Amino acid sequence: MDWLLKNADVYCPGGPRRADVLVRGGIIRRIAEAIPGGSGLEEVDLSGCVILPGLVDAHVHFREPGFTAKETIRTGSLAAAHGGFTTVCAMPNLSPVPDSAGHLALELEAIRRDAVIRVLPYGAITVGEMGKELADMGSMASFVAGFSDDGRGVQDEGMMRAAMIEAKRLGRVIAAHCEVNSLLRGGYVHEGRYAAAHVHKGICSESEWAQVARDVELARETGASYHACHISTKESVEIIRRAKAAGADVTCETGPHYLVFCEDDLQEDGRFKMNPPLRSAEDREALLAGIADGTIDMIATDHAPHAAGEKAKGLVGSAMGIVGIETAFPLLY
Structure with missing residues (x-):
């Protein structure tokens, strides 16, 4: 028609x-x-409606292969289309993890068969996203948007340096989930007023920004293209602002939820549990300022669905993750 x-x-x-x-x-x-x-x-x-080019989401979790009770390529791409997205980049915390051409082929086949929009997968940085051994990046480079161990940070500095060197050789970006495991201490909400008032274990801001600082220095050293995923703290914004001013090939994203909510909006409800957590109002203002001055390059949803029962166990017991691919644009426009 x-x-x-x-x-x-x-x-x-x-x-x-x-x-x-x-x-x-x-x-x-x-x-x-x-x-x-x-x-x-x-x-x-269409009076009162907007027509714009198809949106791009650089960070989604479509859960296939391995976790199709949560989402599939089919359902995720349909949701993306409904939200105005025509291209998305899908993270590799799957089963099997796409850490080789053979494992990646399973995801590529599901995309070919079921996607209704353009879905570009990420390959893993390390085997099984375990941080111990580099993935077979060379065999995947032609088929992926970049490399990430999203869902966990690469803890070993030498491993991240080696990954950046290889990614630079292959002409691909490293997209990093920045999180220092030793600083998490069992936390699941921001280490701030809400955690203290409701006796919850908090996640300190340093667990994010310390790894951002390490990685931007490695990017400067290696010349690699580096992208910091879902930044949520004012310190991360400032570190990236300074790295860009110094000429490093560094980009970053934040999520819609970090721009709309902060810890003051928390409820005893698993729908408010995500990683990184909702931070302070001061952090939220720094993120908005980072978007305004160009420090933050993009808003990416980190669309991370779970089964309903996995999000119905309160802040303590629920799985971490929030959906957003259908609501991001109308929420922020």
Whole structure:
């Protein structure tokens, strides 16, 4: 069917403007004011609606292979399309972990078979995401957006240095989950006012920013392209701001939930449990400032679904993760 989309706010290279969009054969043929109708055209009045290029989400968890009770390539990509995303990058904390061409092939086949949008997988940095041995990065490089051990930080500095050297050789980015395990101390919410008032174990900000600081220095040393995932602290923002000013090839993202919520919004509800946790109001303001001045390059959802029962055990017992791919754009627009 051919469409004439009328009276929308259309985002064009020169900025948003009120216009009509003519679609024939599934391709946008014309964008202009007051395009006349014609035979065979289905006219839709989109007054008050927005038309924009397909969104890109650099950080999702589609759970396939291995955890399809939570999500699948099919359901995840449909949710992404509903949220306005036409390309996503899928993280490798799967089973099996895509740490070799053979393991990656299982995910690629599911994508080929079931995805309704463009899904670009990440390959793992280390075998099994265990941090002990580099994955077979060379065999995967042509098929992945980059390399990540998302879900856990690479603890060993020498291992991360070696990964960056190899990623640079292959022309791929390292996308790092920044977390120092020894500083977690069993925490599951931010180490702040809410944790103290409700006797919860807290996760300190240093557990994130200390590894961000280590990694940006390694990126400067190796010349690798480095991306810090889901930053949540004011210190991380400042470290990345300074690294960029010094010329390091460093980018970063934060999530919609860190921009909308903070620890003051916490409830005794597993839906508020994610990693990194919701931080302080001061951290939230620093993230917003980082977006405004370009320190933070993108907003990525870290869409991480679980089965309903896994999120129904309160802050203490629930799995970490929050969904967002259907709500990110309308929430933040």
